[in-house]
Amino acid sequence: MQLDISRLRGVRWPQEDNPKERLMLDPLPQDEQNRMMMQPMLRTGPGFWLTVVILGSIVLFGLFGAWLYMVRWGMGVAGIRRPVFWGLFIASFVFWIGISHSGTMISAILRVLNAEIRRPMTRAAELMTTFALACGGLYPLIHLGRVWVMYFMIPAPNQRGLWQNFQSPLMWDLLAITTYLIGSTIYVFLPMIPDLAMARDHTTGWRHVLYKLLSLGWRGLEYEWHYLRSALKICAFAILPIAFSVHTIVSWDFAMSSHVGWHSSILGPYFVIGAIYSGAAAVITVLLIVRGSMKLGYFLRPEHFDFLAKLVLVFSFAWTYFYFNDYLVEWYGGDWVGRALLTFQARGPVAPLWYAMLFFNIVVPWSTLWNKRIRRSPVLLILITVGINIGMFLERYIIVTGFLRRNNMPFDWGVYNPRPVELSIAASTFALFALLYVVISRIIPLIPVWEVIEGQLSHSRRRLGKVMVTSVAEWD
Amino acid sequence: MSETQSNSHRWTMVIDLDRCTGCQACVVACHAENNVPVVGSVEVTMSRSQHWLRIERYWEGEYPDIQARFIPVLCQQCQRAPCEPVCPVFATYHSDAENLNIQAYNRCVGTRYCANNCPYLARMFNWFNPYFPEPLNQQLNPDVTVRSRGVMEKCTFCVQRINKAEDLASAEARPMRDGDVAPACAESCPAGAIIFGDLHDPNGRVAKLALDRRGVVLLEDLGTEPSVLYLKGGASHAA
Amino acid sequence: MSGRMTLMGLYTDVALTAEALDKLRLLGLREEDMNLMMGVPYTEKMLGRARIWERAPWATILGALAGLGAALALTAGTQLLYPIRVGGRSLFTIPPSLVVIFELTMLGLILGTFLNMLWKDGFPSTRPQYYDHLINHGRIALLCTFDMRYEPDVRRAMMDAGAERVEEPKRRPL
Numbered sequence A: 001m002q003l004d005i006s007r008l009r010g011v012r013w014p015q016e017d018n019p020k021e022r023l024m025l026d027p028l029p030q031d032e033q034n035r036m037m038m039q040p041m042l043r044t045g046p047g048f049w050l051t052v053v054i055l056g057s058i059v060l061f062g063l064f065g066a067w068l069y070m071v072r073w074g075m076g077v078a079g080i081r082r083p084v085f086w087g088l089f090i091a092s093f094v095f096w097i098g099i100s101h102s103g104t105m106i107s108a109i110l111r112v113l114n115a116e117i118r119r120p121m122t123r124a125a126e127l128m129t130t131f132a133l134a135c136g137g138l139y140p141l142i143h144l145g146r147v148w149v150m151y152f153m154i155p156a157p158n159q160r161g162l163w164q165n166f167q168s169p170l171m172w173d174l175l176a177i178t179t180y181l182i183g184s185t186i187y188v189f190l191p192m193i194p195d196l197a198m199a200r201d202h203t204t205g206w207r208h209v210l211y212k213l214l215s216l217g218w219r220g221l222e223y224e225w226h227y228l229r230s231a232l233k234i235c236a237f238a239i240l241p242i243a244f245s246v247h248t249i250v251s252w253d254f255a256m257s258s259h260v261g262w263h264s265s266i267l268g269p270y271f272v273i274g275a276i277y278s279g280a281a282a283v284i285t286v287l288l289i290v291r292g293s294m295k296l297g298y299f300l301r302p303e304h305f306d307f308l309a310k311l312v313l314v315f316s317f318a319w320t321y322f323y324f325n326d327y328l329v330e331w332y333g334g335d336w337v338g339r340a341l342l343t344f345q346a347r348g349p350v351a352p353l354w355y356a357m358l359f360f361n362i363v364v365p366w367s368t369l370w371n372k373r374i375r376r377s378p379v380l381l382i383l384i385t386v387g388i389n390i391g392m393f394l395e396r397y398i399i400v401t402g403f404l405r406r407n408n409m410p411f412d413w414g415v416y417n418p419r420p421v422e423l424s425i426a427a428s429t430f431a432l433f434a435l436l437y438v439v440i441s442r443i444i445p446l447i448p449v450w451e452v453i454e455g456q457l458s459h460s461r462r463r464l465g466k467v468m469v470t471s472v473a474e475w476d
Numbered sequence B: 001m002s003e004t005q006s007n008s009h010r011w012t013m014v015i016d017l018d019r020c021t022g023c024q025a026c027v028v029a030c031h032a033e034n035n036v037p038v039v040g041s042v043e044v045t046m047s048r049s050q051h052w053l054r055i056e057r058y059w060e061g062e063y064p065d066i067q068a069r070f071i072p073v074l075c076q077q078c079q080r081a082p083c084e085p086v087c088p089v090f091a092t093y094h095s096d097a098e099n100l101n102i103q104a105y106n107r108c109v110g111t112r113y114c115a116n117n118c119p120y121l122a123r124m125f126n127w128f129n130p131y132f133p134e135p136l137n138q139q140l141n142p143d144v145t146v147r148s149r150g151v152m153e154k155c156t157f158c159v160q161r162i163n164k165a166e167d168l169a170s171a172e173a174r175p176m177r178d179g180d181v182a183p184a185c186a187e188s189c190p191a192g193a194i195i196f197g198d199l200h201d202p203n204g205r206v207a208k209l210a211l212d213r214r215g216v217v218l219l220e221d222l223g224t225e226p227s228v229l230y231l232k233g234g235a236s237h238a239a
Numbered sequence C: 001m002s003g004r005m006t007l008m009g010l011y012t013d014v015a016l017t018a019e020a021l022d023k024l025r026l027l028g029l030r031e032e033d034m035n036l037m038m039g040v041p042y043t044e045k046m047l048g049r050a051r052i053w054e055r056a057p058w059a060t061i062l063g064a065l066a067g068l069g070a071a072l073a074l075t076a077g078t079q080l081l082y083p084i085r086v087g088g089r090s091l092f093t094i095p096p097s098l099v100v101i102f103e104l105t106m107l108g109l110i111l112g113t114f115l116n117m118l119w120k121d122g123f124p125s126t127r128p129q130y131y132d133h134l135i136n137h138g139r140i141a142l143l144c145t146f147d148m149r150y151e152p153d154v155r156r157a158m159m160d161a162g163a164e165r166v167e168e169p170k171r172r173p174l
Helices: A031-043 A046-073 A088-099 A101-112 A124-141 A148-154 A169-190 A192-201 A205-214 A222-255 A267-294 A302-333 A335-348 A351-368 A378-405 A420-441 A449-458 B025-034 B041-045 B113-117 B159-171 B183-187 B205-209 C014-027 C058-081 C096-122 C132-135 C150-162
Strands: A461-463 A466-470 B013-015 B055-061 B067-073 B092-095 B100-103 B192-200 B230-231 C004-013 C034-038 C140-147 C165-167
Touching: A031 A192, A031 A351, A031 A378, A031 A449, A031 C132, A046 A124, A046 A420, A088 A101, A088 A124, A088 A222, A088 A267, A088 A378, A088 A420, A101 A169, A101 A267, A101 B113, A124 A148, A124 A267, A124 B100, A148 A169, A148 A351, A169 A192, A169 A222, A169 A466, A192 A205, A192 A449, A192 C132, A222 C034, A222 C058, A222 C096, A267 A302, A267 A378, A267 A420, A302 A335, A302 A351, A302 A378, A335 A378, A351 A378, A378 B192, A449 A461, A466 B205, B013 B205, B025 B055, B025 B100, B092 C004, B100 B159, B100 B230, B183 B192, B192 B205, C004 C150, C014 C034, C014 C140, C014 C150, C058 C096, C140 C150
Parallel strands: B013 B230
Antiparallel strands: A461 A466, B013 B192, B055 B067, B092 B100, C004 C140, C004 C165, C034 C140
């Protein structure tokens, strides 16, 4: 007598998911993928131009106009004061350098680990790195009291024979951010060359000239591929310690000081984790917007955002761990100034921001990102990830401006409120980032089609027992 | 000039808190001597008051036994100054010639890291261009730079007076004597609470006062090795 | 009278290309005379090619050393040129210098790798080259250079292996 297993109650056979849902199992001919990539790039309709004009105006007036006003009249038009000598500008600076870790996480770590899921996302994420660094790199200039002599900070021979102080964390910042900017530009450029060659072959006019120059004469010869891939492998490995070092060095702007709350040895790894956390969340936000506005639904699928959201959840655990470490140590064994600082944080004027930060950084991801349906819902993901980045911005704001209000000399405890100039510049930086991204999306193909094809060639389905499983070939 | 002098000076200021009345004469004298601008009441409410030397006033006790305690705080001219290593352009550094913490105004780019790192909050930033309304601009000291906006400044132990005294001593071919140098604050204090001199001068008043059992140093546990010694613990203060 | 000529065949599949390479090898063409252009990086093993590339990333190491030199010049060299004392510390401090050394070494490393790639590939190049735009559409182009006398044999071998088309390519600007 045969037992009809399927009639047993409580037994559910696993549903065979539709393999075509996965990009790697849904191959299309390369020319069609190229076309899908090129079309939105070449299309610059009225919507695009309106966006550019609006963003450009915000950047022109809100950022550069406000900055010029501050340069003309003096730093006093901002809200910074004694003892809070660093304010919203430095908080913004740390935030943007944090966002810049987005690309490295997705692109370099996943490439080093041979994670196939990275394939369509690498370039869009790495471009975020470049632009976040460009936006963040403005702030060391914006917050200078005398920006017209900023060349004093550039290590080059000069007629005074003066050099810079390389014991200063600010000089480390300069070197680290320059290294990271150059490194990540090279790292985003290398895999772009074959796609630029493809674009060169399919365009005319100024675009053709541009791509011809940028693709350097690429033809896809074996030795060209060999040198490209070996350079890429080295750069992927090399950019990882650079990325870790960049945000560590930014954290050392604070940790090297003996100021309460800042002088903590955990600040290095804590800031790096915070950067990776906020960067990964930002990648989700930007990729969802890119996917929608450029109709790249073939390349960027729910599976990718599912994966990224899982990463964000893991990073939120790591961030909470580091944050709690820092907090508990100060709470338990800190001196009276440290305790005063923590009391101030929980009950003073920044308390609402502190609670909001805890809400956005811990409560929101922990309560939502474990759920697969939420992870696959674009609207919810945008809300969650924007919330996470709001929380991370608040975290930087509290660390920079909040902690400076308490110190060893109670007569000089202070207050800080950002003023319109600072708010305008900080908000307009988001417009600058968006503007750069929108413009580049019409110039650079955002999806590395050759990498997607390479992945699709490696993936196949085979039978293992009673099910079809996905099988991935290892090429080298 | 100073290279020919011995650089073994250790300029030290002794402030006797038992004598300080909180009259702020030293503050005003410092403003006058060092071209420190008056920032105006609006800026003061934004806690941007600019005093190289400030009188910190702490209240002690409950009514009717309230006491006011005054601490004149100025740049402590630390031997291990935390403000110096963090300046990216060497605008603040330790001078071997004068053994003082120097602020080079024309080198300062205005990152304000030094101010954040000073545990004594002794550094002041020029948020705006200084304004010296007539006829105050005729009172400016020609020996001292007038700083523009965006530049950090702090007490220099009246280094221009130190340099003048050194020049005079070298012109008269004699070593420096105790009392040759008096910064504006020490000169103006009616209670004689501020005494300035060279710690390395065994006959000077400072060397003797440094042995006073009332001597304390601000925030000693930070290890900054300040050059300002406070004498505290006499009759007008509870122990 | 017999000079050398070049033929270009287009293949849709890596297996066909490998077969074509085998056939051409049997005809006596040397490995250096056969070049492939592809839009996707098929490995040399897939195509049956054996090449020995460099064993050590010399450019990377040289770049790193150059970066190290720059870092030492900036941290120690500048203090030798114009010594300024800060914080009661000595002129040459090791822990802060390590930070600078790390950053500039990594910068040199990456720049060395990148510039080496440009140099080895002959980039940037705008000279007219043999090329076909279908390469970025999934085709593999097989370029072979050989003695003119063997043209019919080579053509037949390439067509037999399943070429989409075989033609004498023109150098055209990219």
